[in-house]
Amino acid sequence: DxxxxxxxxxxxxxxxxxxxxxxxxxxxxxxxxxxxxxxxxxxxxxxxxxxxxxxxxxxxxxxxxxxxxxxxxxxxxxxxxxxxxxxxxxxxxxxxxxxxxxxxxxxxxxxxxxxxxxxxxxxxxxxxxxxxxxxxxxxxxxxxxxxxxxxxxxxxxxxxxxxxxxxxxxxxxxxxxxxxxxxxxxxxxxxxxxxxxxxxxxxxxxxxxxxxxxxxxxxxxxxxxxxxxxxxxxxxxxxxxxxxxxxxxxxxxxxAHKLVQRTFVESRAEVVKNHEKHLAHQHMRYMWIPHTDTVVVVTCDPLPAGDHKLSVPEVDEFHATAPLRELLVKRTASVSHEDARSMNFAQLRDALLALDPLSKAHVVEVNKAEALFWERSQGERIDWSDRILGFECGGQQWVSE
Ligand SMILES: Cc1cc2nc3c(=O)[nH]c(=O)nc-3n(C[C@H](O)[C@H](O)[C@H](O)COP(=O)(O)OP(=O)(O)OC[C@H]3O[C@@H](n4cnc5c(N)ncnc54)[C@H](O)[C@@H]3O)c2cc1C
Structure with a gap:
């Protein structure tokens, strides 16, 4: 200047x-x-x-x-x-x-x-x-x-x-x-x-x-x-x-404030149709699972004053991770059912991808299991904003920005 x-x-x-x-x-x-x-x-x-x-x-x-x-x-x-x-x-x-x-x-x-x-x-x-x-x-x-x-x-x-x-x-x-x-x-x-x-x-x-x-x-x-x-x-x-x-x-x-987080899945066509509506939420993010038509939508809004009841039961993570767990045990002898039961979503996905990361067929199979995980993870959660807004990115990754 x-x-x-x-x-x-x-x-x-x-x-x-x-x-x-x-x-x-x-x-x-x-x-x-x-x-x-x-x-x-x-x-x-x-x-x-x-x-x-x-x-x-x-x-x-x-x-x-x-x-x-x-x-x-x-x-x-x-x-x-x-x-x-x-x-x-x-x-x-x-x-x-x-x-x-x-x-x-x-x-x-x-x-x-x-x-x-x-x-x-x-x-x-x-x-x-x-x-x-x-x-x-x-x-x-x-x-x-x-x-x-x-x-x-x-x-x-x-x-x-x-x-x-x-x-x-x-x-x-x-x-x-x-x-x-x-x-x-x-x-x-x-x-x-x-x-x-x-x-x-x-x-x-x-x-x-x-x-x-x-x-x-x-x-x-x-x-x-x-x-x-x-x-x-x-x-x-x-x-x-x-x-x-x-x-x-x-x-x-x-x-400090609490947020209500809603997680649900939509198809890509539904996302295109609903995008403007989704943007109106205080916070909103999409995660598309490649090789599937599943887009995870997560919205967060301030907790309304007064009593607020969860509209759906809390997510049962053990049930949600079952597709990934079963695939891992099927694909490798080195992880037992017992081992797999103690792994969370990100650990399961990491372990699965590491088995054959450059094989497209393998990645497609893992991603389909992940899409099932998200379908079973639809629900609502209430917590302080810092706890809601941070989320598990899932292991090592290349990021393209
Ligand atoms: C798993 C993961 C998830 C992420 N999620 C998000 C996200 O949701 N949103 C988002 O925006 N980013 C995200 N990031 C990126 C990350 O937030 C930024 O790269 C981060 O803010 C950098 O902070 P850092 O302390 O690691 O800085 P560094 O990566 O160490 O440095 C970043 C830059 O800041 C400069 N810098 C650092 N400290 C100082 C200082 N004291 N004075 C002057 N310059 C300084 C450095 O020179 C460099 O240019 C993510 C990264 C990872 C690994």
């Missing part, structure tokens, strides 16, 4: 002055524009210039690795993403336990012209947080800093995991507005990818970010919010880890 850039350059002197005055502390929000965006980008250009290759760089890099170890960096780590589809062997791996240490690490690596990639729980199917350069994981910066019950806001360090934040909110009668299917993400990774739950009218999670602290290589810690560097705030909420390390986040929450 040229207009903004000009403004930034114009007020640069003021920004530099603040830098000196504030030392390494968090850069407080200043009413005057300080052209952060430009200076961030210039910082990156400076780093890139360093990397343009000289023997000096190699010497610096070697020295940096040595001193990186003094900052807690370790070598020889191998990191893979959740689905084990991507792997990296970073030269140095940091797990700092305070934002101050993050700042020192970034400053040090920046001076040495070294790249650092920040990773969360490494769940992303494309392994976006992995790198063979240096990596930094915020897992030890995981404190729940404060809960403001009146404003319904929670402030956490970016390494706190979604499931820990949910538990911290429970005593206050608060919860997050929406959930992804799992709750293992670090809050940093959760917002940086703009994670989403279901529900056509519910925004992705980055829109719940009220304020955040971003630690940058060139400028140290910067506070961002709608009032404080708003354009950088908008970009940095979904920065994919490219603008700096998010160290602290304030999230807008909602009152």
């Amino acid at each position: 040229e207009g903004e850039g000009g403004e930034g350059e114009g007020s640069e002197g003021e920004g530099e002055g603040e830098d000196q005055g504030q030392g390494e502390g968090v850069r407080a929000c200043s009413p005057a524009r300080i052209g952060l965006m430009h200076r961030l980008l210039r910082g990156r250009t400076a780093a890139a210039a360093l990397v343009t290759g000289s023997s000096l760089l190699a010497a610096r890099a070697a020295a940096a690795t040595e001193s990186a170890e003094q900052l807690g960096g370790t070598r020889g780590e191998v990191v893979s993403n959740w689905s084990a589809t991507h792997e990296a062997s970073p030269e140095v791996y940091f797990e700092p336990d305070s934002p101050a240490l993050v700042e020192r690490i970034l400053h040090f690596m920046h001076e040495a012209g070294r790249r650092v990639r920040v990773v969360g729980s490494a769940l992303s199917p494309n392994g976006i947080g992995l790198s063979n350069d240096a990596m930094l994981n915020m897992a030890h910066c995981d404190a729940i800093v404060s809960v403001d019950a009146k404003a319904k806001q929670v402030t956490v360090r970016a390494g706190a995991r979604v499931k820990e934040v949910v538990e911290a909110l429970r005593p206050y009668g608060l919860t997050l507005q929406n959930y992804a299917s799992i709750a293992e993400q670090q809050i940093g990774g959760f917002i940086q990818v703009g994670a989403h739950g279901t529900g056509a009218s519910i925004p992705p999670v980055d829109e719940q970010v009220v304020a955040m602290t971003l630690i940058t290589p060139a400028l140290g810690a910067i506070q961002l919010s709608a009032d404080c560097e708003p354009s950088l705030f908008r970009l940095a909420r979904v920065g994919l880890g490219a603008l700096g390390v998010v160290s602290e986040v304030t999230l807008q929450c909602v009152p």
